[in-house]
Amino acid sequence: MTTPVLSRATETADPMPGVLVLDDVTKSFTLHLRDGLTLPVVSGVGFAVRAGECVVLGGQSGAGKSSILKMVHGSYGVVEGRILVMHDGAQIDLATADPRIVLQVRRRTIGYVSQFLRAIPRVSALDVAAEPLIRAGVEPGTARDRTAGMFARLNLPERLWSLPPATFSGGEQQRVNIARGFLPDLPVLLLDEPTASLDQKNREVVVAMIAEKKQAGTALLGIFHDADVRDAVADRVIDVGRFAESPVAA
């Protein structure tokens, strides 16, 4: 079903070092229900994220920041270009990878904190957050202990731990989501506005957690609308506006 993508030379000729490399990536949506109207999102996206750094995607709402994260995560397809990631010691191109490889990458290489938690009926917050650890082979008891530790750190009231998160507030759900994404020690972590609905105290906890991930050598790619958080965690900010399909003349 996916069309093979021809590798194209990028303007920057030198090979970009990085755990995660986006090379001339283009995304657009073709709306068949609207007479095949094509909605351009981004084109020519190229940057690398190295181990131990946090790269922040900046730019206006609608610039395509979330779309870039979703392409790396694999929930959006890539129209053109390559997304290279080191997985199990070899570089692979996520733009053309088989679905089974993408699933493997999600288990072992790329973690993701989405903007909203997709709650599962009847599954407790603790089990929702511990699931990726258990899937990665951590013994369930140990996984739950580690999850409880992170819930406590994120100030999630203990009475909520055994309840399904569907009825939680936005901030409570987001903390379950953060724990779920931060618990596994994966080489790459994608963060889609993880602090948007958190209060100051918990934002500071997340900032500290991001610093620890950097220390541990994780490559982080994130979106943060909150300027304080962005300034505290970003090593570089990439303005996604410059990848707009039809750039506005300066």
Add this chain to the structure above:
Amino acid sequence: MPAMQDMAAEQPLMSVRDLTHMYGNRTGCRDVGFDLYPGEVLAIVGESGSGKTTLLNCIAARLQRTSGTVAYQMRDGRMQDLHALSEAERRFLARTDWGFVHQNPADGLRMSVSAGANVGERLMAVGQRHYGRIRETATDWLGRVEIDHDRIDDRPGTFSGGMRQRLQIARNLVTGPRLVFMDEPTGGLDVSVQARLLDLLRGLVDDLGLSAVVVTHDLAVARLLSQRMMVMKNGRVIETGLTDRVLDDPQAPYTQLLVSSILQV
């Protein structure tokens, strides 16, 4: 289990190529091909008449193919063309290595015998004879599908729709199948009952490392249960891929229509 899954993932559990079933001149399903790997859940979605149930019945060897192949990895590791098996061999496979969950529990249960007997019967079919142990296993499985043990001697006719569906699932899983086929497993159930059943199925598939092919017209069911998805229309597969990618970034015009037709609540 995930580690095991990755190791065994080298060889597909089921490999389907160019599978076609014709009802006379009318197409049931045409030129379908996919590989299902151990531990994977594949959802087949599409509207009524798209051929998804025909496809399910063909790969479960309940319906003869018109052309194409369905190869299954037998317990000894060898790939066997299902349609080359004798009727007796196919039935043995269906009883031991597979489960088949029907939309209507009455199609998968024996309504004239007790809940315990419905579960125990599958065990006896694979050669278990010790009454005490069969009853013990049956009780254990009723518990796992959240049916009170004091209902073991009741007939399924006295059960609610949701309970019957859970009983059908217990009957299918008690023999430790490697592959389960499900035809609209939550169809016809109330939404609250559906949620409970889905959660149960999700847990069992995870815990047991099962592979499954789930036919559903409900995209939410597909999202919750499956990792990969095939979209069918007029008997053909028109889109395939990771479940979340097909749902979040659908490519085919028909898939876009399906996804955009979901009511938001």
